[in-house]
Amino acid sequence: MSAAPDMLRIEALDAWYARAQVLFGVDLALKRGEVLAMIGRNGAGKSTLMKAVMGLATAKARAITFDGVGIAGLPAHRIARAGLGYVPEERRIFTNLTVAENLETGRRPARPGVDAWTPARIFELFPNLAGMQHRSAREMSGGEQQMLAVARTLMGNPKALLLDEPSEGLAPVIVDAMADAVMALKREGLSIVLSEQNLRFAGLVCDAAVVLSSGSLTYAGPLRPLLDDHDLLEDKLGL
Numbered sequence: 001m002s003a004a005p006d007m008l009r010i011e012a013l014d015a016w017y018a019r020a021q022v023l024f025g026v027d028l029a030l031k032r033g034e035v036l037a038m039i040g041r042n043g044a045g046k047s048t049l050m051k052a053v054m055g056l057a058t059a060k061a062r063a064i065t066f067d068g069v070g071i072a073g074l075p076a077h078r079i080a081r082a083g084l085g086y087v088p089e090e091r092r093i094f095t096n097l098t099v100a101e102n103l104e105t106g107r108r109p110a111r112p113g114v115d116a117w118t119p120a121r122i123f124e125l126f127p128n129l130a131g132m133q134h135r136s137a138r139e140m141s142g143g144e145q146q147m148l149a150v151a152r153t154l155m156g157n158p159k160a161l162l163l164d165e166p167s168e169g170l171a172p173v174i175v176d177a178m179a180d181a182v183m184a185l186k187r188e189g190l191s192i193v194l195s196e197q198n199l200r201f202a203g204l205v206c207d208a209a210v211v212l213s214s215g216s217l218t219y220a221g222p223l224r225p226l227l228d229d230h231d232l233l234e235d236k237l238g239l
């Protein structure tokens with residue numbers, strides 16, 4: 001057995017806000033080059049899980065390994081520098097800067113032997129950003145801002161991405177453009193965890209799924225059975 005380790009492995013993750021526990025012993029594995037969809041109702045703990053992995057929430061885990069290296073307890077900037085890109089729900093872009101300037105703020109060196117992301121490559125991935133390089137981010141639609149948030153994270157040349165509800169609040173045509181971009185990133189070899197309430201979007205892009213319900217994992221496996229069986233889905237999602 002010489003299989004490469006999973007890109008991201010979480011074992012027995014607990015998380016809290018003050019004294020309220022919101023994640024309970026969550027296990028999760030993201031295989032190399034795969035897209036894993038994390039499904040769950042509002043308040044299930046999806047965003048908290050991503051924050052916990054990034055070192056941005058009060059959390060405790062038996063282990064969190066990224067590309068074979070333990071990252072539990074590391075400060076957030078070290079986790080990001082290890083190559084884990086994170087696009088939070090609240091799109092972290094600079095509205096006073098242009099598209100091109102926003103991309104520059106995300107630029108970090110690529111690992112040796114890997115093609116660095118450049119604005120030109122970014123604009124191939126998100127063609128509709130190409131025509132607005134000098135536009136202030138403030139004047140962009142929600143969907144365009146979401147693409148810019150992903151683009152800015154890519155400029156850091158991550159090995160893997162955590163995308164928190166990338167399709168949230170987007171018009172259907174923009175959701176499809178975002179799905180195309182996620183598929184293209186997967187073809188580039190990136191491993192991706194995305195949290196989603198939009199099962200159509202998840203169905204377009206994911207290789208595997210997990211369901212969180214009230215802070216606990218209730219399902220891990222292919223998404224298809226959940227799409228085909230509404231009662232099963234409702235059962236896993238919980239109240």
Ligand SMILES: Nc1ncnc2c1ncn2[C@@H]1O[C@H](COP(=O)(O)OP(=O)(O)O)[C@@H](O)[C@H]1O
Binds near residue numbers: 044
């Ligand atoms: N900053 C916070 N302070 C206190 N409780 C929070 C905070 N953020 C989230 N929560 C609570 O933690 C639980 C999980 O929230 P969250 O991870 O945001 O869920 P999801 O992303 O799945 O909607 C919810 O009960 C939510 O109310």
Ligand SMILES: [Mg+2]
Binds near residue numbers: 046048165
């Ligand atoms: Mg959330």
